[in-house]
Amino acid sequence: MSPRRVTLAEVAKAAGVSPTTASLVLSGRGREMRISQEVEQRVLKAAEELQYRPNAVSVGLRTGTTRTIGFVSDTVATSRLAGDMIKGALEAARDRGVMLFIGETEGDPELERNLLQAMHDRQVDGIVLAAMYTRTIKVPKEITASPAVLLNALPKQPSVLPSILPDEVEAGRTAARVLLEAGHRDGIHLVGAGPRARDVPPGGVAAMERLAGIREVLGEAGVTIAGGCLCADWQPQEGLDATRAILASGRPRALICFNDRLAFGAYQALGEHGLRVPVDVSVVSFDDHPLASWMSPTLTTVALPHYELGRKAVDVLFTEIGHHRAGAAGEAEVHRVPMPVRTRESVAPPRP
Amino acid sequence: MSPRRVTLAEVAKAAGVSPTTASLVLSGRGREMRISQEVEQRVLKAAEELQYRPNAVSVGLRTGTTRTIGFVSDTVATSRLAGDMIKGALEAARDRGVMLFIGETEGDPELERNLLQAMHDRQVDGIVLAAMYTRTIKVPKEITASPAVLLNALPKQPSVLPSILPDEVEAGRTAARVLLEAGHRDGIHLVGAGPRARDVPPGGVAAMERLAGIREVLGEAGVTIAGGCLCADWQPQEGLDATRAILASGRPRALICFNDRLAFGAYQALGEHGLRVPVDVSVVSFDDHPLASWMSPTLTTVALPHYELGRKAVDVLFTEIGHHRAGAAGEAEVHRVPMPVRTRESVAPPRP
DNA sequence: TCGCACTGCTAATACGATTTAGCAAACAAA
DNA sequence: TTTGTTTGCTAAATCGTATTAGCAGTGCGA
Structure with missing residues (x-):
């Protein structure tokens, strides 16, 4: 089944040189160490013919660096969000020839500790600690055993770790x-949070920040928010209920839903009342859930x-690893990744 | 930042014994090798106090087994399907104290080769080769370097690898x-494939097999399928179009949609014609996409x-690894995982 | 002829564990 | 006293690579 792996020693023997020489040639230090052209060619040929590949475990033991990083998240399965984040991390890692360990903690601090230890036992070069929904987290002290970054999360206590958000x-x-x-200037309602700055569900930072941005721009334009409805969990059902409540007390001209699932519920409520999107009511939302392009009409939304985020996290992690090797301390910088708007069919000018 | 790791040698010195003794005690072979109670206690105490954890890289080099497996899939991001599969694999791995490398190939055979090699370079104990949509795949020859299983995929050529489907x-x-x-006995239409056994989109095995099961049961009950509509890609838009076509030529009493996205489109088409689910038309579907429980009425669907699947894959992989260690050859067994029905609101008796 | 620098390579060690083989002491049997 | 057995531990080799230190040979100037 598995033909034993070829070792450096075997390559050296085939080329008629010492393992030292073979190692020097294959690590590109041949020139530097004055290995002759001819010997160099012999080694390369032998390696090629024997299909030599360095044993990464051995290299890891010898050099202390494994070209491996860990990706630890609270949850990996819920929604495809996680998938895309991992995909970004994966590709950034691949670009650097690095492999990714993944693990999930399910929010259990003990699992988290065990996982971080298991990764450090395997000598990972660094760790991405990710949250699936943007929030503040308690940074476990085990994380300090290697360079690390926070993804989609802010540290509860002050910390030296950079964050990507x-x-x-x-x-x-x-x-x-x-x-x-x-x-639009009138009849703008919020679904999910608001209208006041303090009307946000507990825990998440997304609600607070989105609301702040909305209030800032509308405020500067001299537009007053017609109303808002705080929802705890941002599921379709709540969007339905909230929108029904709004409709019961008047006719909105536009809705800002705090995520696409809420918007999905909002569409239903509007449909019940015979209101058409976007002719009667415009809807704009957040997240760009796959759902958003299936809804009818398709939903204009500001994409997560x-x-x-995943790519950036790995990029930042690698500069962190670089600092670490250079003996420098990390910086608790916060990196913000832009959220692009996906313009679709759900927004139109208000009818006169 | 990172306090250097404690080594076995340091534990041994602290306990006043040789590294050999320390190793023996910590690997539980103390009794067997006649280490005295007293020395055993000293070693355990030292290890505890120094917070000793074995360096997995070193152990990997020495023993050739890394307590690490690889999870290679064609795509990890599309839909949450991948996430759940990985989650299952992850938990099964955790139960065994094993870590998971992940990688994705994007269907590129060269990437796949590189990935498998990179994993073997790191001495993984085994590999799960997964497809996100059930299909037949070309098994890369690099896979044979370690035990492996196919997840959600069947080998195109005969192979010794077990499959989980x-x-x-x-x-x-x-x-x-x-x-x-x-x-229901009349007016049953299929959306996505059928009605004849050969009316299936190319590539996927799911369509063929689902259709076979449907035809078998309906046939045995003496029920004839009223019609069917083959769709290539199983997206909402196609479900919409297909259902419109069905409605143009008569009134269906029940739809079997080949997945939930098609059903989503079907709902829209039924809505356009003023038909209510399930009073006028019953709908049953496959996959149990998160969408299914958001639709209104909620969708009865047979869950993937x-x-x-993820759990089972890792379970089977480990029995495979066991065989391998015992020197036995693998068996190309096909493991089928049951698909449970999620009964919701979209099915009702036909109106007389 | 001697010393010196340079060229081109290798011996030996280290990384951190596991495992084989074996040693010294104590004791028992002959 | 010798021989053999058991007990309780350790020395040394090993896994596959990277790296430091150094060795033999050559050419050159003095």
Whole structure:
């Protein structure tokens, strides 16, 4: 079944040189160490013919660096969000010839500790600690055993770790501008949070920041928010209920839903009342859930850049690893990744 | 930042014994090798106090087994399906104290080769080769370097690898029975494939098998399929179009949609024609996409057991690794994982 | 002829564990 | 006293690579 792997010693013997020489040639230090052209060619030929590949475990033991990083998240399965984030991380890792360990903690601190230890036991070069929904987390002290970054999360206590986050405030501004630019000034309702700055569900930072951006832009434009409805869990059912409540007390001209699932529920409520999107009511939302392009009409939404978040996290992690090797301390910088708007069919100018 | 790891040698010195003794005690072979109670206690105490953890890289080099497996899939991001499969694999791995490398090939054979090599370079104990949509795949020869299993995929050429697949034929039977048990015998239309056995989109095995199960059960009950519509890609838009076509030529009493996205489109088409689900038309589907429980009315669907598939794959992989260690050859067994029906609101008896 | 620098390569060690083979002491049997 | 057995531990080799230190040979100037 598995033909034993070829070792460096075997390559050396085939080329008629010492393992030292073979190692030097194959690690590109041949020139530097004055290995002759001829010997160099012999070694390369032998390696090629024997299909030599260095044993990464051995290299890891010898050099202390394994070209491996860990990706630890609270949950990996819920929604495809996680998938895209992992995909971004994966590709950034691949670009560097690095492999990814993954693990999930399910929010259990003990599992998290065990996982981090298991990764450090395997000598990972660094760790991405990710949250699936943007929030503040308690940074486990085990993380300090290697360079690390926080993805989609902010440290509860001050910490030296850099964070990578979507730029939610700007996303809020974007959503508001989409409506303003379409000509909306009246009857703008919020579904999920607001209208006051303090009307946010507990825990998540997304709600707070999106709301801040929305309020800022509408405020500056002299537009007052017609109403808002705080939802705890941002599921379709709540969007349905909230929108029904709004409809019971008047006719909205535009809705800013705090995510696409809420918008999905909102569509249903509007349908019940015979209101058409976007002719009667414009809808703009956040996340760019796959759902958003299936809804009818398709939903204009400010996208969570999961893929880019994942990539960025690995990029930052590698500069962190670089600092670490150079003996420098890490910086607790916060990196914000832009959230692009996906313009679709759900926004139109208000009817006169 | 990172306090250097404690080594076995340091534990041994602290306990005043040789590294050999320390190793023996810590690997539980103390009794067997006649280490005295007293020395054993000293070693354990030292290890505890120094917080000793074995360096997995070193152990990997020495023993050749890394307690690490690889999970290679064509795509990890599309849909949450992947997530659940990985989650299942992850938990099964965790139960065994094993870590998971992940990688994705994007269907590129060269990437796949590189990935498998990179994993073997790191001495993984085994590999799960997964497809996100059930299909037949070309098994790369690099896979033979370690034990392996196929997840959600069948080998194109005969192979020694075991496969783990959802039981799609039985799922087809289940869907058909759901309608029969509700009392449906007439006006049953298929959306996505059928009505003839050969009306399936190319590539996927799910369509063929689901259709076979449906035809078997309906046939045995003496029920004829009223019609069917082959769709290539199983997206909402196609479900919409297909259902419109069906409605143009008559009134269906029940739809079997080949997946939930098609059903989503079908709902829209039915809505356009003023037909209510399930009063006028019953709908049953496959996959149990998250969408299914958001639709209104909620959708009765036969679930893809992604989580269980992932778990099962790792379970089978480990028996495979066991065989391998015992020197036995692998068996190309096909394991079928049941697909449970999620009964919701979209099926009702036909109106008289 | 001697010393010196340079060229081109290798011996030996280290990384951190596991495992084989074996040693010294104590004791028992002959 | 010798021989053999058991007990309780350790020395040394090993896994596959990277790296430091150094060795033999050559050419050159003095």
